[in-house]
Amino acid sequence: MTTTAAPTTRRLNTSKAMAEAIAQEMRANPEVFYMGEDVGPYGGIFGSTTGLFEEFGPSRIIDTPISETAFVGLGIGAAVEGMRPIVELMFADFMGVCLDQIYNHMAKIHFESGGNVKVPMVLTTAVGGGYSDGAQHSQTLWGTFAHLPGMKVVVPSNPADAKGLMTSAIRDDSPVVYMFHKGVMGLPWMAKNRRSVDVVPEGEHVVPIGRAAVAREGTDVTVVTLSLSVHHALDVADTLAEDGISVEVIDLRSLVPLDREAVLSSVAKTGRLVVVDEDYLSFGLSGEIVASVVETDPSLLRAAPKRVAMPDSPIPYAHVLEYAVLPLHDRIEAGIREVLA
Amino acid sequence: MTTTVTPQQGLDPAVRLDLYRTMVLVRTYEMAILREYHADKGPGFDIGKGLIPGEMHLAAGQEPVAAGVCAHLTGDDAVTATHRPHHFAIAHGVDLERMTAEIFGRETGLGRGRGGHMHLFDPDVHFSCSGIIAEGYPPALGQAFAFKRRGTDRIAVAVTGEGASNQGAFHESLNLAALWDLPVVFVVEDNKWGISVPRSASTSVPSNADRAAAYGIPGVRVEGNDVDAVHEAAGELVARARRGEGPSLLEVETLRLLGHFEGDAQGYRPELADVEGEDPIPRYEARLTEAGLLDGATREQVAAEATARVEAAIAFAKDSPLPDPAQATRYVFAEEGSR
Ligand SMILES: Cc1ncc(C[n+]2csc(CCOP(=O)(O)OP(=O)(O)O)c2C)c(N)n1
Numbered sequence: 001m002t003t004t005a006a007p008t009t010r011r012l013n014t015s016k017a018m019a020e021a022i023a024q025e026m027r028a029n030p031e032v033f034y035m036g037e038d039v040g041p042y043g044g045i046f047g048s049t050t051g052l053f054e055e056f057g058p059s060r061i062i063d064t065p066i067s068e069t070a071f072v073g074l075g076i077g078a079a080v081e082g083m084r085p086i087v088e089l090m091f092a093d094f095m096g097v098c099l100d101q102i103y104n105h106m107a108k109i110h111f112e113s114g115g116n117v118k119v120p121m122v123l124t125t126a127v128g129g130g131y132s133d134g135a136q137h138s139q140t141l142w143g144t145f146a147h148l149p150g151m152k153v154v155v156p157s158n159p160a161d162a163k164g165l166m167t168s169a170i171r172d173d174s175p176v177v178y179m180f181h182k183g184v185m186g187l188p189w190m191a192k193n194r195r196s197v198d199v200v201p202e203g204e205h206v207v208p209i210g211r212a213a214v215a216r217e218g219t220d221v222t223v224v225t226l227s228l229s230v231h232h233a234l235d236v237a238d239t240l241a242e243d244g245i246s247v248e249v250i251d252l253r254s255l256v257p258l259d260r261e262a263v264l265s266s267v268a269k270t271g272r273l274v275v276v277d278e279d280y281l282s283f284g285l286s287g288e289i290v291a292s293v294v295e296t297d298p299s300l301l302r303a304a305p306k307r308v309a310m311p312d313s314p315i316p317y318a319h320v321l322e323y324a325v326l327p328l329h330d331r332i333e334a335g336i337r338e339v340l341a
Numbered sequence: 342m343t344t345t346v347t348p349q350q351g352l353d354p355a356v357r358l359d360l361y362r363t364m365v366l367v368r369t370y371e372m373a374i375l376r377e378y379h380a381d382k383g384p385g386f387d388i389g390k391g392l393i394p395g396e397m398h399l400a401a402g403q404e405p406v407a408a409g410v411c412a413h414l415t416g417d418d419a420v421t422a423t424h425r426p427h428h429f430a431i432a433h434g435v436d437l438e439r440m441t442a443e444i445f446g447r448e449t450g451l452g453r454g455r456g457g458h459m460h461l462f463d464p465d466v467h468f469s470c471s472g473i474i475a476e477g478y479p480p481a482l483g484q485a486f487a488f489k490r491r492g493t494d495r496i497a498v499a500v501t502g503e504g505a506s507n508q509g510a511f512h513e514s515l516n517l518a519a520l521w522d523l524p525v526v527f528v529v530e531d532n533k534w535g536i537s538v539p540r541s542a543s544t545s546v547p548s549n550a551d552r553a554a555a556y557g558i559p560g561v562r563v564e565g566n567d568v569d570a571v572h573e574a575a576g577e578l579v580a581r582a583r584r585g586e587g588p589s590l591l592e593v594e595t596l597r598l599l600g601h602f603e604g605d606a607q608g609y610r611p612e613l614a615d616v617e618g619e620d621p622i623p624r625y626e627a628r629l630t631e632a633g634l635l636d637g638a639t640r641e642q643v644a645a646e647a648t649a650r651v652e653a654a655i656a657f658a659k660d661s662p663l664p665d666p667a668q669a670t671r672y673v674f675a676e677e678g679s680r
Contacts, residue, residue, distance in 0.1 A: 041609045042537035065507035065543040066474050066535055094473065097508065131389030132446070133396055134457040136472040189386050189604055313670035317457030318446030319394050324666035 013186025015047030036088025107150030143284030164207025218248035402598030409571025475508035504535025
C-alpha cells in the first residue's frame with residue numbers, strides 16, 4: 001500500500017531520501033520545522049538534514065544547545081500550538097536525559113486531555129551499532145519507546161520507506177518516533193549495506209504507518225525483522241536459497257502500530273518463525289512478535305519459534321565482542337536452520 | 342564572586358617544567374593515537390574499521406586545562422571526565438598502558454575491551470568518564486560525598502565542555518553541590534565549539550563563572566588557554582575544597598586543535614586557518630625559553646621521554662590479546678573473584 005506519484009529510476013541513499021521528504025513537507029507547510037543538535041550547517045551527524053539548511057535557513061532548520069529536555073519539550077509545546085516540529089535526538093541512547101518530556105508529556109498529553117490536545121510532532125533519532133561506538137552509542141531501544149504508550153514508532157530499512165514514512169510521520173496528528181539505523185543511511189564513512197542506495201519516488205511518496213512489508217516472499221520459514229537486520233536477513237535468504245530453503249522476510253517498518261496481521265498471515269503460510277531484533281532480547285519486540293502468534297493461534301507454528309537478538313548485556317566496544325553479540329548473518333542462519341530442523 | 346585570572350609569571354620553575362612535561366606527554370599521546378586511528382580505516386574512511394574502531398575525540402590543544410588542574414591532585418582524588426578524556430586521564434595518572442589497551446579493545450585494557458575510549462575507568466586513581474554530555478557531573482558529587490563523609494580532605498574534579506553547561510545535569514549538580522557543601526571543583530573546558538555549534542549559539546552568558554554565582558559558589562574564568570593561569574586558579578579552588586569550604590567552578594578558555602571527532606571535515610569552522618597558530622604548546626615553550634627554563638636539550642629530552650612512554654604503551658596494547666568473543670556478555674553483574 002505505497003502510493004507513488006510517478007515511476008522513477010532515480011536512486012538516493014537513505015539519508016537523502018529522508019531529507020527529501022522533510023523538504024517537500026516544509027515547502028508545502030510553513031508550520032513544519034526541524035530542530036536538534038548539529039542539524040544546521042553540519043547537516044545532521046548522520047545526514048538526516050542534508051541540504052536543508054541551505055534551502056530553508058536557520059529559522060526553520062535550527063541548531064539547539066545540548067539541552068535535550070528543553071528542546072524536546074519546546075517541540076511538544078510548539079506542536080500543542082499547531083506547529084509541526086521535527087525534533088532530532090542525535091542518538092536514541094540519549095533518551096535518558098530527556099525521557100520525561102518524551103514519555104510523560106509528548107506521549108500522554110493527548111490522552112490526559114481526553115483527546116482535546118494534539119501533539120503532531122516527530123521525534124527523529126539514530127539507532128544501532130556495528131561500528132564500535134560502545135555501550136552508550138550503539139543501542140536501538142525501539143522496544144523501550146514502543147513499550148511506552150502514546151507514541152507511534154516507525155523504523156525504515158531502506159531509502160524509499162525512509163521517505164514515505166517521514167511524509168506520513170510529519171502529517172500524523174499523533175507523536176511519531178522515527179528511528180533510523182546508522183547502517184541503513186548510506187553514509188560515506190560507515191560500512192554500507194548494498195541496498196542503502198536505491199530507487200526513491202520523486203514526488204509525493206507516502207508509506208502508511210502501521211503496515212509491514214514483505215521484503216522477500218518465501219514458503220519455508222518466516223523471518224520477522226526490521227531496520228538494518230532486514231538486510232542481513234535478505235542476505236541470508238539469498239544464501240539459503242542455494243540450499244533449497246525458501247525464506248520469507250517481513251520488514252515490520254512500524255512497531256506502533258504493529259502489523260500483527262502481516263506476521264500472522266506469513267506464519268500461517270510457513271509454519272515457522274524466526275524473529276531477528278537488534279534490540280535487547282528480553283521484555284521487548286521479539287517476545288511481542290512471538291506472543292502475537294501464540295496468543296492468536298499456537299497451532300500455526302510447526303516448530304518452536306526462535307529469537308535472534310541482542311543479548312541482555314550492554315553492547316561491548318571491542319570489534320570481536322560487538323560482533324559476537326550483534327544478530328548477524330551467522331546467528332540468523334543458525335536460527336533459521338534450527339526452526340527447520 | 343566572578344574572577345578572571347590573567348597569566349602570571351611567579352610560578353616555581355620546577356612546577357612549570359612539570360606542567361610542560363604533562364602537556365607534551367598528552368600531545369605526544371594524542372598524535373600517536375591519531376596516527377594509529379587512521380592507519381587502517383581505508384579504503385576511504387570506514388569508522389568501524391581498524392585497530393582502533395569507533396568514534397575518536399582527541400584533546401590536542403586542551404592540554405593546559407588538564408595539566409593545570411591535575412597538578413593539584415593525587416591519585417586519591419576523583420576525576421570524572423568526558424567523551425574527550427585522554428588529557429585528563431593522562432594528567433591524573435591513569436595507567437597509560439592499560440588505557441591504551443582499552444582504546445585498542447584488548448583484554449588487558451582498563452575495561453577488558455568492553456568500554457572503549459569514551460568509557461575509561463581506573464579505580465586506582467578514581468578516574469572515570471562518560472560519553473553522555475554533562476553526565477559526569479552527578480557521579481562526582483557522590484565521590485565527593487563519600488570523601489567528605491569519611492572525614493578525608495580528598496576532593497572530586499568534574500569536567501565538561503562549554504556545550505555541556507546547558508544540560509540539566511550541569512545545573513542540578515552545581516545546586517546540589519552548593520547546597521550540601523561538597524568538595525567538588527567543576528571544570529568547564531571552553532573550546533568554543535560543541536561539535537559544529539559555536540558557543541555563541543549555545544550559551545546565553547559569556548562566562549560560566551556567572552552561572553556559578555547563581556548557585557552561590559565561586560566562579561573563575563581563565564582566558565588565553567594559559568597553563569600557568571589555570572594552575573594558579575585551580576590551586577586556590579582545590580585548596581578551598583580540601584579545607585571544607587565547598588564547591589567552585591573553573592571555566593578555561595581553550596582550543597580544539599582537531600575536529601570534534603576524527604573524520605570531521607570542520608567545514609562549519611571559519612577560524613580554522615588560525616587554529617594552528619594558537620597551539621598552546623609552542624607558545625608555552627617560547628615562554629619557558631624566554632624565562633631561561635627551557636633549552637633545546639631539555640626540550641628534546643622531554644619529547645624523547647614522552648615518545649618512549651607513549652610508544653611503549655601502544656606496543657603493549659598491540660601485543661595484548663583480543664578479548665574472547667565467548668565472554669562478550671560477561672561482567673554485566675558483579676561476580677565472585679572479580680575486583
Ligand atoms: C546527552 C548528549 N547529547 C548529545 C551528545 C552528542 N555530543 C557528543 S559531544 C557533543 C558536543 C559536546 O560539546 P562540549 O560539551 O562543548 O565538549 P567538546 O566536544 O567541545 O569537548 C555532543 C552534542 C551526547 N553525547 N550526549
